[in-house]
Amino acid sequence: MFKLNLKIALRNLWKNKGFSLINIGGLAIGLASCMVLLIYVAYEWSYDKQFTNNDKTYIVYQNAPANGKIFSWAWTPNVMAKEVQEKIPGVKYASHSTYPRAKLITVGENKLSSKAVFADQAYLKILDYKFIKGNETQVLKNVNSIILTKSFAQKLFGNEDPINKTVKLENQEVLNVEAVIEDIPNNSSIIFDCIMPWALFEKTETWAKEGNWGNNMCLTFVQLQDNKFFAAANASMLGIYKRNQKDNLAEAILHPLTKWHLYSDFENGKSVGGKIDQLKIFLLLAFCILLIACVNFMNLSTARSEGRAKEVGVRKAIGSSRKSLISQFFLESILITFISTVLAFILVEISLPYFNNLLNIKLVIDYNNSGFWITLFALMIFTGFIAGSYPALYLSSFEPIKVLKGFKIKTDSSVSVRKVLVVGQFVFAACLIICTAVIYQQLNYVKNKPIGYDQSNLVQIAIQGKMADNKKLELLKTQLLASGATTKVTFFSNDITESGNNTTDVEWEGKNPNDVISFNNRGIGSDFIKTIGTELVAGREFLINAANDTNSVMLNEAAVKMMKLKNPVGAKIRHWGNERINVGVIKDFVVESAYQKVAPMIFFPSSTWGSNMIIARLNPNQNISSSLEKIDALVKEMEPNYPVNRKFVNESFEAKFQDEKLLGTLSNWFGGFAIFISCLGLLGLALFMAEQRKKEISIRKVLGASTGNILTLLNKDFIKLVAIANIIAFPLAYIIINKWLSAFEYRVPISFLPFALAIIISVIIAVLTVSIQSIKVAKANPIDALKYE
Incomplete structure (x- = not known):
């Protein structure tokens, strides 16, 4: 019987080529769209789930009250991990690490800028990366040691065995290669090229040795023995700041590692969503597109009801039951779905490179994954039955006597149903x-929307190595201006498009002692306002000879408004216990989210605060390529040991x-x-x-x-x-x-x-x-x- 039904189905498809082509094409596009969206959703859903005990692993988040609301971020003090390990119930491992940061790694003349993480030994027990070479139980014990990823090891050493060979960190520290691990998957929140011991971080950054509950400077991972301890552990975390620093109003919470990527938005200290909201939209979109394709199949199938009526009448007259007719129409539907699925596979394979380029990720169909085939089979059967349900029930209901006598079949109800389906599609x-x-x-x-400064022709160059010296920076500034490649040059403590340091330790006359106000801290050089193209609202800029401005600060408009200063210029401000004088007010400009209001900012002279970026405005009368070549040559001459790291500000801003x-x-x-x-x-x-x-x-x-x-x-x-x-x-x-x-x-x-x-x-x-x-x-x-x- 099945063989007969299959023959009839194939003959019907061949006989009605136009209808078959439209049906198959519509379902194929629907299935391909659904598959691409589901592959993307599955990829995003798999973030940070490659580790063995990912379900028991958590990130410590800090909830800090400020400006009338609660800010949440995954930045914690360096003493957090030890306190959690010793005092919080049910904790198996606690570890601290830096976020990936740019570091120069050198082998002979091979100089590469890497994304480096500094971590302790517990880090690799919590996040069990796959070791290719080296003893995973002994790594990170030696201060001057390093672990490389597979691809980074190949860039440094080619096909040579890197174990026990040496590399140089920032042209200073000689490190021994102890191990090589597999490359970090793209669906990881932390992606790096190498891991180095936390002790080395403390050696090179001496300030990191000091235990300070007010300095949030690292990432803390926690792995529980079992999730039954979560409630007690999370409850104990809430008061951890206050127990160690009486005036600290912050609270700590455990946020699941597997939700870190998808649930990154917080309100009032609680996770409320994030990327997951986008995934829900794409899941709904996938379901609706597939449903529309099924509805389209129903409409086209029942549109042929006149042509199939006599067939149904004859088959019923010679003894076919309604059940066998329903089976026949469902078989046709599933056959069309199967052909559409094959075509959908071709469409998906063709379109994936485009979407990978669009999303900047690597989506692939994992043909070796049994879960993929089970999902695909279920999707195909679901589509076949949904698409074929109405045609099967409708066409099999024709009365043989009426259709064989030539009476017109009643179509009012079918037309109404089809109208409802079309309305649903267009809704x-x-x-x-x-x-x-x-x-x-x-x-x-x-x-x-105005962002408060002019991005056009604005370039920022990372300050590296010898360039960090203030005298050399001023010399480089003079050379850049003299070259004609730039018209203005200044310094900034961070990437101008990204977030940076913040503090609540700011006092001024008239401040309510109960108010907790968070200020963004930035160091700026002379000519900052003219260089980025913003405005000076009141007062003056920092002097070129910054020695006269050691105790001076500048505020932005948001800070003046938050502090309710009637006469901001000359106002005395206490910052970290030091009294300072505000000498100017800068117009608000966007440095973090372009969707949120500009936060209060306090600016310090870069000579005392420190700089990480040179910001230069290119000469509009010069060719951009030649200007960039001149800039690169001068930077390279100042610091030949580092590759030049520069980028256009508008490109960085676009990434937001x-x-x-x-x-x-x-x-x-x-x-x-x-x-x-x-x-x-x-x-x-x-x-x-x-x-x-x-x-x-x-x-x-x-x-x-x-x-x-x-x-x-x-x-x-x-x-x-x-x-x-x-x-x-x-x-x-x-x-x-x-x-x-x-x-x-x-x-x-x-x-x-x-x-x-x-x-x-x-x-x-x-x-x-x-x-x-x-x-x-x-x-x-x-x-x-x-x-x-």
């Missing part, structure tokens, strides 16, 4: 159009919008696929309606109706369906975009434009799709339809 399509439009509006609004750009681009692509599949469903309904009204149209033509009249008649009903879909979609889309926008302090107002765009696009699509079929019917010879009457 989703309209929502996607509106949401995508708002995402792009928000992205453009924030990108074009990566998540929103990704959401917008994927919504655009898959929204387009959803609309295309919806058009196929609409085409199915148009085919069905045209078949049903063939004689009516012919009579109207005989009575003098023009092609335009016929097109208007046929399109009118479909435009009504699209209008109904938009009416339903508008409130749904408004709720979705309003919730999404609520996460941003700076957000675009919800205007009528995206909704108008949804109406225009959906109506144009509907009219074009239906007209393709309607023109055929309208131009057909009426004699062909009426000759049997």
Whole structure:
């Protein structure tokens, strides 16, 4: 019986090539879209889950009250790990490490900038990276030792065995290579090229030796013996700061390692979401696209009901039961789904390189993973049964006597169901159009919103090695200006587009002693305001001869407002116990999130605070390439042992919008696929309606109706369906975009434009799709339809 049903199914597919092609194409695009989105979701979901005891591993987060709210971050004091190991119940291991930082590693003349992590031995017990060479129980004991990743070892030593060979750190410390580990997977929150002992960090950074509960300078990992200890351990963590420093109002919590990547947003000290919200959107998008493809299959299958009616009648007349007919139609559906899945695989393999380039990751289909095949099989069976359910039940319900006598089958109910399905498709399509439009509006609004300084032609160069000397920095500044490659040069303590140090230890006259205010700390050089293109609101800049400004500070507008200073210039401020004088007020400019309000900032002379970046404005009258070559040559001459590390500020700033750009681009692509599949469903309904009204149209033509009249008649009903879909979609889309926008302090107002765009696009699509079929019917010879009457 199965063999017979399969033959019939194959014959039907071959006989109706046009319908089969549309059905297979629609399902293939739906399945391919769903697969790409699910592969991406699975990749993001797998973050930090490659470690053996990842479910028992936690990151220590600090909740610090300031500015009337609670800030949460994964920065902790260097004494946290020891305290947790000794005092918190159920802890198996506790470890501290630095975040990956740029360090120069040298082998002979081979000088490479690396991402380096300094950690203790417990770090490798918690995060059990795979060792290729070396004794994993003995590593990190020797102060002057290093562990390399496989690819970094090859860059340094080629195909030679690196074990027990030496490398130089920052051209100073000679380190022995103790081990080589596998490269860190891309789906890891911490990615590095090498690991060095924490003791070496303390040796090179002497300030790190001092135990200080007020200095949050490292990352702390905790692994529990069992998760049954979590409640007690987390409760004990809450008071750990106060137990060790009476006036410290911060609290510590344990945040699961497996949620670190996906749940990074905190409100009032509690995790409220993050990347997971984006994944939920993509999961919903995947499900809806697949559902639309299934609905499209239903519409096209039932549109052929006239042609299949006699087949059903004959088969029932010779003894086929309804059950066997249902089996037949389900088999056809699953066969089409199987062919569509094969085609979907081809589409996915072709499209993955593009999406990898777009997302800057490496998505692959893991053909050796049994879970993948189980998921694919379940997806295929689900799609086959959902897509074939309505056609199977509807077509198998025809009464043989009526259809064989030539009576018209009752179509009212089937038309109604198909109309509901088409409305559902266009509700989703309209929502996607509106949401995508708002995402792009928000992205453009924030990108074009004034950020307080001029990014164009602004370059920042990392200060490395010998350059860190103040006298040499001033000499380099003079050389850069004299070269003609730059017009202005200054110094900054951090990357100007990233976050940096902050403090709550700031006092001033009139401050409420109960207020806890967090200030961003930055060191700036002379000519800072002119170089970055911001404004001096009041007072003066730091003098070129910074010796006269040792105890001077500058504030931004947000700090003045927060401190409620009526006369900010000349105001006395105590910072870390030292009295300082504010000499100027700088206009607010964005250094962290472009979506949030600018935080209060306090600026110090870079000569006393320290600098990590040179910021230079390129000469607009010079060729950019030649200017960059001059800059590189001067920097290389000053410090030949380090590769020049420079980048344009606008490129760094652009990276802040990566998540929103990704959401917008994927919504655009898959929204387009959803609309295309919806058009196929609409085409199915148009085919069905045209078949049903063939004689009516012919009579109207005989009575003098023009092609335009016929097109208007046929399109009118479909435009009504699209209008109904938009009416339903508008409130749904408004709720979705309003919730999404609520996460941003700076957000675009919800205007009528995206909704108008949804109406225009959906109506144009509907009219074009239906007209393709309607023109055929309208131009057909009426004699062909009426000759049997």
